[in-house]
Amino acid sequence: MSEATATLLDLITVPPDAGRAIPDAATGETIGYAPVHTVADLDAAIEAARKAQTAWARLGHAERSRLLNEIADDIEAHSEELAVLLSREQGKPLDGPNARFEVGACAAWTRNAADTVLEPEVLLEAGDSRAELHHVPLGIVGAIGPWNWPMMIAVWQMAPSLRMGNAVVVKPSEYTPLSVLALVEVFNRHLPQGVLTAVSGDREVGAALAAHPDLDKIMFTGSTTTGRKIVESSSHSLARLTLELGGNDAGIVLPSADVGSIAEDLFWGIFINTGQTCAALKRLYVHESLYEQVVDVLAGMAERMPMGNGLEPGNVLGPLQNRKQFDIVSRLVEDARRWGARVVVGGEPATELGPLFYRPTVVADIEDGASLVDEEQFGPAIPVIRYTDVDDAIARANASEQGLGASVWSDDPDAALAVAERLEAGTVWINQHGALNPLVPFGGIKSSGYGMEFGVQGLKAVAAPKVVSR
């Protein structure tokens, strides 16, 4: 098979005896074999990155931006191939806000990293004195990602880092290595050798990357538990950190909301990627005057929404990506049942579709204190909590340790804004939840992490500030 006819999957998979079988999330069939790199491979990648980084930094912004735009074109040229691989490995369907959407976002965020303007800032001009703030490359960025939006999140980490003149070593989740390896293969068709390397290993390789003495920055997206470990393991290198961690986002539906007009956005704010989204709506507080109506509308949509194998046209909900997450969702729904909550729709596996499918689930008559409300479910099961007093709903929304996103739903813009100002989260959305834009910075507070990605703020986060003063 020549390079020209080989698919991306052909190019990244290794022989069965040299790698790990990666299953199709919907069927369990083996898609291909991913290399299992070792700590020695990681050391070699970091050494190569160190060698390549100086010339990459010297290339300058214009040339790096040109290359990133070329990469975005190439992602678009391979979009269907990438989307099919992503759909199989991650489970998200091709249709809906899923695999094709994610690959489109990869191109969009790469272009944005290429085209965002970052000029030196004049800090002081007085007589002969002048001070400017520049942003220079940091060196080597370690990018560690999760399995839920594996390609898009890898791009969020890689593209700004590369644009700013850093070399990158990327460590995909052990659940979704193929998607990221395929994406890195596309990137590397345009980059000098050593500037970007994927190290596809287990959690130990992630730990070794985070603790590596020669690393200057870690971009991490994953769980709060792992985020805490990374803070500890980077204490020797003093690598700077951007930590995008878990969320347990609350949404508050005010009495002034029009349920009919918010239903669609509310549903997708909850169930996007079958609930496996960091900034999805995970606890919904609804005023008692609209409570039954919201529960009914969500339950009706959950029942109608096509779920199944992601490659079949029309499906918009898929399986849980892995058994561990499937078990978490099942346990939380069972706990809610035992607690006395009402499972309005779903509440059980959809085994006829495949081993990891779980029916979209709406749970009513539940309160804070039930584990489905207090813990991040990261799957298709939403607790809907009744409230009477909006101050109480805000207090309950803010009682979480997490602070990634939050939302408020209302037809009254002033009322919505007043609530938005009081919610503790990195982003508060009004009449939407989880909508992201490459121009608008995104990041969490409290245990959801720190540092912001995207736009000018995102470029600054992967650069060293440097004052030039005379």
Ligand code: NAD
């Ligand atoms: P995880 O923390 O288990 O794993 C994430 C990555 O860290 C994987 O690549 C893993 O191999 C690596 N890793 C594991 N142990 C490590 C260590 N000690 N040092 C360094 N790396 C290590 O998370 P996950 O299960 O893949 O993802 C789900 C979680 O991620 C959820 O809590 C979700 O909310 C969160 N998440 C957050 C965002 C965000 O932007 N805030 C986005 C997506 C997912």
